[in-house]
Amino acid sequence: MKLYGPDNAELMRVTALERDGNRLLVRGTVLGMMPITAHLDADQARAALRLLRGRGLLFLLSLPFRRRKPARSGA
Numbered sequence: 411m412k413l414y415g416p417d418n419a420e421l422m423r424v425t426a427l428e429r430d431g432n433r434l435l436v437r438g439t440v441l442g443m444m445p446i447t448a449h450l451d452a453d454q455a456r457a458a459l460r461l462l463r464g465r466g467l468l469f470l471l472s473l474p475f476r477r478r479k480p481a482r483s484g485a
Contacts, residue, residue: 411423411424420441420442421440421441422438422439422440422441422446423438423439423442424436424437424438425437425439430449432451433449433450433451434449434450434455435447435448436449436450
């Protein structure tokens with residue numbers, strides 16, 4: 411999985427999501443070179459869900475089923 415910035419440059423490449431007890435570990439590289447392991451605990455997961463109230467949560471659930479927009483040809 412890749413996360414992109416506003417200029418479509420790759421910010422982070424996630425290589426693994428793993429369980430570590432009661433935490434979720436996110437392993438990957440930042441800016442293509444710096445390895446990182448981040449963790450998400452229950453408190454932070456709840457905080458993230460509070461950011462996605464209502465329509466945001468529905469959008470997140472529907473995101474995997476949406477089609478990708480075709481790339482624009484720059485002329």
